[in-house]
Amino acid sequence: MKGLAMLEIGEIGWIEKERPTYGPRDAIVKPLALAPCTSDVHTVWEGAIGERHDLILGHEALGVVDEVGSEVRDFKPGDRVIVPAITPDWETEAAQRGYPSQTGGPLGGWKFSNFKDGVFGEFFHVNLADYNLAHLPEGMSLEAGVMLPDMLSTGFMGAENAKIEFGASVAVLGIGPVGLSAIAGAKLRGAGRIFAVGTRPAAVNVAKEYGATDIINYKEGDTAEQIRNKTGGAGVDAVIIAGGGPDILMDAIRAARPGSVISNINYFGQGMGDEDTIPLPRVAWGFGMADKNIMTGLCPGGRVRMERLAEVVMHGRMDPSLMATHVFKGFDKLEEALLLMKEKPRDLIKPVVIVEQ
Ligand code: NAD
Ligand code: ZN
Numbered sequence: 001m002k003g004l005a006m007l008e009i010g011e012i013g014w015i016e017k018e019r020p021t022y023g024p025r026d027a028i029v030k031p032l033a034l035a036p037c038t039s040d041v042h043t044v045w046e047g048a049i050g051e052r053h054d055l056i057l058g059h060e061a062l063g064v065v066d067e068v069g070s071e072v073r074d075f076k077p078g079d080r081v082i083v084p085a086i087t088p089d090w091e092t093e094a095a096q097r098g099y100p101s102q103t104g105g106p107l108g109g110w111k112f113s114n115f116k117d118g119v120f121g122e123f124f125h126v127n128l129a130d131y132n133l134a135h136l137p138e139g140m141s142l143e144a145g146v147m148l149p150d151m152l153s154t155g156f157m158g159a160e161n162a163k164i165e166f167g168a169s170v171a172v173l174g175i176g177p178v179g180l181s182a183i184a185g186a187k188l189r190g191a192g193r194i195f196a197v198g199t200r201p202a203a204v205n206v207a208k209e210y211g212a213t214d215i216i217n218y219k220e221g222d223t224a225e226q227i228r229n230k231t232g233g234a235g236v237d238a239v240i241i242a243g244g245g246p247d248i249l250m251d252a253i254r255a256a257r258p259g260s261v262i263s264n265i266n267y268f269g270q271g272m273g274d275e276d277t278i279p280l281p282r283v284a285w286g287f288g289m290a291d292k293n294i295m296t297g298l299c300p301g302g303r304v305r306m307e308r309l310a311e312v313v314m315h316g317r318m319d320p321s322l323m324a325t326h327v328f329k330g331f332d333k334l335e336e337a338l339l340l341m342k343e344k345p346r347d348l349i350k351p352v353v354i355v356e357q
Contacts, residue, residue, distance in 0.1 A: 003056035003121030004334045006113075009047035012338065015054055020117065020125035024071040027129035029063035029083060031119060031331065033142040034353045036060075036338040037085075037150055038176060040113060042269035045342060049114065050272050057338070058120030059085040059112035060149045062136055064356075065129075072129045080136040082310065083119060085150035086110050086301025087132040101298040109301055120334055134306035137314050142354055143327060147177070147320035148309045151350065154265050154299040155181020155242070156309070159189050161295040162238035162263035167192035169236040171216070171227050171255050174243015175203040177323045177350040178265060180210055182240045184318040187211030195236065197223055197251075198243070202347050206322050224254030224284075231257075241266045246278045249294070254284040256292045263295045326351040 005015045022028050040057050042048040061083040065075050075081065088100035088109035101109040111127070112118040126132055136145055155178050164170055170191045172179045175198030186194050187210060196212035198204060204215055216226050228235050235257035241248055241264045252262045268278060285292055313320060325348055328337050337351040 001122040003117065004058070004338065005054050005056045005120075006044045006052045008053055009051055010045055012044055012057065012335065014335070015056075017054075017056065017117065017121065019123050022067065022069055022125055024069035025128050025130065026069050027065055027072060027075060027126045027133060028067040028123050029061070029081065029126055029133075030066050030123055031061050031063050031355045032080060033062040033146040033355060034058055034060065034119060034334060035146045036334075036341040036351060038178070038341065039267050040338060041342045042267050043113065046269040047272070048267065048269035055113065056117035056121045056124070057113045058118035058334075059110070060146060060151070061119035061124070062142055062145045063119070063124075065133070066123060068129055074130050075133055082134040082136050082145060082148050082306045083126060084132060084134075084153065084301035084303075084306050085112065086153075086299050087112070087127055088301055090128060090131045090302070100302060101300060107298055110298060122331070131303055132301065134303045134310065137310050140310065140314060141321055143324040143352055144313055144319065144321040146352055147181070147323060147350070148306055148313070150299050151177045151181045151323065152309045152312075152320055153301070153305055154178050155183075156185035157297050157300055158182040158240040158242060158263050158265040159185030161297050162186070162240055162261045164189040164191050164238055166190040168238060169193045169195070169231060170238045170240065171195040171197060171236045172212075172240045172242060173197045173218075173223065173248060173251060174241065174266065175200070175207050176243055179240070179242030180206050180323055180349065181320070182242050182265065183207055183212050184210040186238075186240065188312070188317060195227055195230070200346050202325055203349055206349060209322060210318060218251075223251040227255040236260065238263060246270075250279060250281050253281050253292055258286070258291045260291070261293050261295055265297065323349045324352045325349045328353045331355045
């Protein structure tokens with residue numbers, strides 16, 4: 001079978017691989033719709049998780065079940081499914097402690113395109129199918145559905161971890177598809193004022209649609225200062241970080257008030273050494289004592305998460321398809337879509353590849 005792979009750091013290409021094998025509780029799935037992620041860009045072009053050779057990329061997919069193991073109960077060949085980006089081993093100790101995304105070590109629930117072939121192949125393997133697949137609801141568009149495995153799950157987690165109370169003020173730094181999903185999540189969690197920090201006009205429009213009340217242009221002034229000026233000097237109750245470079249925590253902590261949560265969903269790329277660090281503003285952080293608490297998390301995966309996100313969409317709470325700005329038809333278009341995600345033209349929010357209808 002054919003797949004779009006990371007050949008080595010900085011290089012992608014199409015490769016031939018054996019079709020994956022599967023165990024009694026697993027499934028083999030064919031892609032129906034796929035989306036490249038900014039994380040694929042960090043992985044390939046920044047070497048953010050280290051070297052990988054001939055690893056098939058991709059972790060955002062809708063699919064059609066092709067084969068199932070003998071013990072799979074709820075899925076059969078031909079079923080249309082949502083495939084979460086994160087497919088934990090649900091019996092493990094980390095899952096039982098409530099951290100399924102971290103099974104088998106930090107980020108261990110992230111298998112596709114991390115340490116196992118991803119979803120950008122003609123077929124891909126899903127472990128524990130009954131726990132890691134969800135049925136694609138009748139009537140959900142592929143453009144909307146393909147945002148669930150990662151964009152909605154991660155963005156909403158950003159809002160969940162931010163512990164937003166009714167009427168709370170929230171700033172979202174970075175309004176790509178992850179930050180936009182976080183804005184929608186913050187609104188659904190009851191935020192009052194929502195500051196969207198970004199510049200791209202297409203993203204700004206969707207940010208407003210999803211619930212942003214104020215747009216902050218970080219290129220025209222200091223982000224934290226602009227937010228503090230608009231909040232009577234106080235800062236916000238929660239900051240969700242969904243973009244920016246290694247020093248973005250400086251903006252976040254300076255924009256936050258005491259008693260806040262800084263909820264990071266950003267993937268800090270580049271470098272694999274213990275000496276790689278990211279700065280915090282010592283004074284604005286109250287010398288480490290200002291009750292400005294940093295939360296982190298990897299996208300939640302699994303079946304129940306996908307089913308719940310599908311409920312949000314199917315009952316009209318938000319429309320994720322607004323983020324699908326560039327829609328390609330055909331598996332062969334994957335490379336173009338991934339390169340577009342790398343280039344990030346100004347009118348791009350998220351490219352989507354519809355493999356079949
Ligand atoms: P994106 O690149 O489309 O969006 C980020 C935006 O932030 C860009 O538009 C960029 O111009 C902007 N930005 C840069 N510097 C900024 C600054 N100082 N202030 C405000 N905005 C700034 O990316 P995305 O696809 O939305 O993903 C966002 C991040 O989330 C990426 O790092 C991605 O790898 C990560 N991610 C994490 C998880 C997770 O499980 N935690 C899952 C998916 C993606
Ligand atoms: Zn991703």
